[in-house]
Amino acid sequence: MKTEIEREKIHAVCPHCSKKLDNAWVFRLDSVIGVRYVYFCEQCQKRIGIFQHKVVEIPSPGISFQQNNIKPPLS
Numbered sequence: 001m002k003t004e005i006e007r008e009k010i011h012a013v014c015p016h017c018s019k020k021l022d023n024a025w026v027f028r029l030d031s032v033i034g035v036r037y038v039y040f041c042e043q044c045q046k047r048i049g050i051f052q053h054k055v056v057e058i059p060s061p062g063i064s065f066q067q068n069n070i071k072p073p074l075s
Contacts, residue, residue, distance in 0.1 A: 004027070006026050006028075007042075008025075008039075009023055011058070012058035014043060016041060016046040017046075021042065021043070024039045024040060024041060026038070026039055026040075036051070039058060
């Protein structure tokens with residue numbers, strides 16, 4: 001496995017520290033399953049997301065997914 005680290009300009013909000021990010025650390029991972037890009041927050045250094053391609057805008061968690069409307073069974 002091969003790893004490269006670089007700094008990229010992005011538009012995102014960190015889900016951990018809630019800070020607006022203009023830059024992030026990007027780790028490129030080459031492995032047997034293909035290339036993956038892991039984005040880390042510059043402020044708190046926690047993982048923001050893993051993608052198959054480089055991205056410029058990282059969606060905030062929960063915004064692009066609709067809520068599950070399934071109700072729990074009555075007991």
